Amino acid sequence: MxxxxxxxGALLGALVPPVAYRLSVPYGEPARSACAACGTPLRWRPGRCPACHARLGPPVWLTALLGAVTFGTLTWALGPVPVLPAFLVVAALGVLLGAIDVACHRLPDPVVALGVGLAIPLLGLAGPHLLVRAGLGALTMAGGYLLLALLPGANLGFGDVKLAGLLGLLLGWLGWPAVLLGALLPHLLNGPVVLVLLLSHRVRRDTALPLGPALLAGAWLAVVAIGLSSRYLR
Incomplete structure (x- = not known):
């Protein structure tokens, strides 16, 4: 399985680049319909622009690999449980959100809202008695990141806050240890990356960096850790 x-997951991941390229635009601008370099109308095909050969989105092999790894490891960690579809749906959207955030430092509200709209009924079908805890997990994660975003000099955006709420929904369904791990791991993952970038002079101390990929990776690691411990250590 x-x-x-x-x-x-690999197949869905391979579909991400053209969608991510269209949505990787500054806040308030409509989705792209043409190549940003030469204006050639876009096709729903990953790769490069047929006219100017500019890359249209992230490499297909990378998003396909991310889709395969997340789908495979989540299935391995959680097992064939009714809640698995909710986690896989958010994982697929997570690959898309991560690609967009890296490209333009945005986490589009419609994509996050789609994740919430799909996750809630799927979680409800799997275990309606746990929806209250899932909701509290979402509020805890979103509230914590909102406080961080309001701190002076914070590089967090409100897109990060909303994504934290979506991820907190799934982590809360698993339990409070998952919420705690999912809240802490992004910073443990992001810290070394930022340090390397600073030491290599690729960024400055005031450079805004995307946190979305670290949020997604932290939540993924938290789910895998809690899932494996529940299955094999009890």
Missing amino acids: PIALALI
Whole structure:
């Protein structure tokens, strides 16, 4: 089962680049319909612009690999449980959100809202008695990151706050240890990356960096850790 779903994840991941390229625009601007370099109308095909050969979105192999790894490991960690579809749906959207955030430092509200709109009913079907805890997890994560975003000099955006709420929904369904891990791991992951970038003079102390990928990676690691401990250490 993990291998089969990893293949599905790879297929969905391979579809991400053209969508991510269209949505990687500054706040308030409409989605792209043409190549930013030469104006050639876009097609729903990953790769490069047929006219100027500019890259249209992230490499297909990278998003396919991310989709395969997340789908495979989540299935392995959680097992064939009714709640698995909710986690896989958010994982697929997470690959898209991460690609957009890296490209333009944005986490589009419609994509995050789609994740919430799909996750809530899927979680409800899997275990309606746990929805209250899932909601509290979402409020805890979103509230914590909102406080961080309001601190002077913070580089957090409100897109990060909303994404934290979505991820907190899933982590809360698993339990409070998952919420705690999901809240702490992004900073443990992001810190070394920022340090390396600073030491290599690729960024400055005041450079805004995307936090979305670290949020997503931290939540993924938290789910895998809690899932494996629940399955094999009890």
